[in-house]
Amino acid sequence: MVEDQSSTVKEINLKSELEKDLSYANGQILSSMNCQAEVQAREIFIQNLESNLGDPALFPGTKNIESHVIRILGQLFDLPENGTGLILTGGSEANITALWAIRNNERDRKDLSNSRPLEIIAPQSAHISINKAADLLNLKLISIPVTKKYQIDIKKTKQAISSNTIGIVGVAGTTAFGTIDPLWDLNELCLENNLPLHIDAAFGGMVFPFLPNVQEFNLSFKLKSLISMTVDVHKMGRVNIPAGGLLWKDKTYPMAIEFTLPYLAGNPKQHTLSGTRSGASSVAFAHLWKKIGFRGFQSDVIRCIHNTKFLAGELKSRGFKIPIEPIINILGVQIPDSLSLSQEDFHIALWENGWTTSLVNGALRFVIMPATSRAHLSRLLSVIDQLLTDV
Ligand SMILES: Cc1ncc(COP(=O)(O)O)c(C=O)c1O
Numbered sequence: 391m392v393e394d395q396s397s398t399v400k401e402i403n404l405k406s407e408l409e410k411d412l413s414y415a416n417g418q419i420l421s422s423m424n425c426q427a428e429v430q431a432r433e434i435f436i437q438n439l440e441s442n443l444g445d446p447a448l449f450p451g452t453k454n455i456e457s458h459v460i461r462i463l464g465q466l467f468d469l470p471e472n473g474t475g476l477i478l479t480g481g482s483e484a485n486i487t488a489l490w491a492i493r494n495n496e497r498d499r500k501d502l503s504n505s506r507p508l509e510i511i512a513p514q515s516a517h518i519s520i521n522k523a524a525d526l527l528n529l530k531l532i533s534i535p536v537t538k539k540y541q542i543d544i545k546k547t548k549q550a551i552s553s554n555t556i557g558i559v560g561v562a563g564t565t566a567f568g569t570i571d572p573l574w575d576l577n578e579l580c581l582e583n584n585l586p587l588h589i590d591a592a593f594g595g596m597v598f599p600f601l602p603n604v605q606e607f608n609l610s611f612k613l614k615s616l617i618s619m620t621v622d623v624h625k626m627g628r629v630n631i632p633a634g635g636l637l638w639k640d641k642t643y644p645m646a647i648e649f650t651l652p653y654l655a656g657n658p659k660q661h662t663l664s665g666t667r668s669g670a671s672s673v674a675f676a677h678l679w680k681k682i683g684f685r686g687f688q689s690d691v692i693r694c695i696h697n698t699k700f701l702a703g704e705l706k707s708r709g710f711k712i713p714i715e716p717i718i719n720i721l722g723v724q725i726p727d728s729l730s731l732s733q734e735d736f737h738i739a740l741w742e743n744g745w746t747t748s749l750v751n752g753a754l755r756f757v758i759m760p761a762t763s764r765a766h767l768s769r770l771l772s773v774i775d776q777l778l779t780d781v
Pocket residue numbers: 423479480481482483485517519561563564565590591592593622634
């Protein structure tokens with residue numbers, strides 16, 4: 391007989407535990423790439439909590455809405471008619487799924503056996519989910535150093551390509567500094583070597599397309615070798631987690647990771663790690679796009695970037711070093727040499743004052759999301775001024 395465990399597990403006070411959590415709404419979270427979801431998106435999300443995209447026979451309407459979201463995202467990157475995609479749990483799952491499809495397609499196409507150490511090339515700036523993917527998929531990750539501009543070194547990438555290479559990953563919006571790799575050059579290398587290119591635009595995917603100089607970055611499926619792209623809607627796409635997006639240029643590509651579910655109505659075919667997966671974020675994003683559209687997203691992106699540049703200028707004038715000039719809304723700074731406080735202590739002091747930052751690649755990182763206004767930044771600068779005078 392199973393014993394009643396309810397008396398042995400200690401009670402937890404949910405209210406007091408939840409009071410420990412921080413809220414995006416207060417504009418002081420500067421360490422996260424996730425966002426305060428738009429009010430309109432939250433309401434629709436809550437109304438669709440039950441929807442399961444893993445069971446499309448029960449939720450055919452939500453499945454159509456997911457396809458609609460893929461078309462909305464696709465049009466930002468010239469995704470061809472024959473393209474497809476999925477809304478997954480986040481950028482990590484999207485990257486893992488993308489590399490899973492690349493591994494299977496390339497293995498079959500080149501008749502590479504599993505016994506060879508198949509290699510995937512990515513910049514050192516790549517997100518940790520690429521390491522996770524390599525580990526799960528039994529791939530050898532070849533990490534390429536980055537240049538002074540914090541972009542993948544193209545010369546070193548070229549030298550790293552071998553007969554075991556199955557693909558190259560480029561990043562659009564690096565986690566540390568928001569930089570973007572030279573995608574045109576990566577594409578050329580892939581074409582010369584008959585390799586697929588995957589772009590991780592988990593953060594930058596909902597930023598770069600809204601910039602006036604978007605053409606400069608070549609973040610487009612017009613790149614011939616580009617086969618897949620990660621673009622998250624729970625970061626700058628302003629909807630609730632979980633919502634990572636994955637786009638594929640060609641509908642046939644994910645067939646290499648296809649599994650049929652014999653126990654569900656209609657025996658659906660899945661191309662996902664998860665079986666059951668929420669449709670709520672897809673509906674929320676479709677609704678938000680309908681309400682605010684391209685221009686709504688654009689004005690928020692531009693505001694965030696202006697705020698980031700404002701903060702960079704203010705910190706520079708206080709003696710902080712900016713190792714990489716921000717091109718989007720991510721800023722890395724190094725504290726003035728004259729300060730008797732270490733960067734780590736400075737970071738802790740900011741947390742103690744209610745401002746969350748993170749330490750990445752030797753820099754104090756600020757991610758300026760839409761919930762953080764100029765007024766918030768002015769308050770942050772007062773706290774920083776106080777810290778600078780206190781030490
Ligand atoms: C470039 C990049 N890719 C992927 C991810 C992973 O996204 P998630 O946390 O949604 O899994 C992140 C997260 O910050 C990221 O910055």
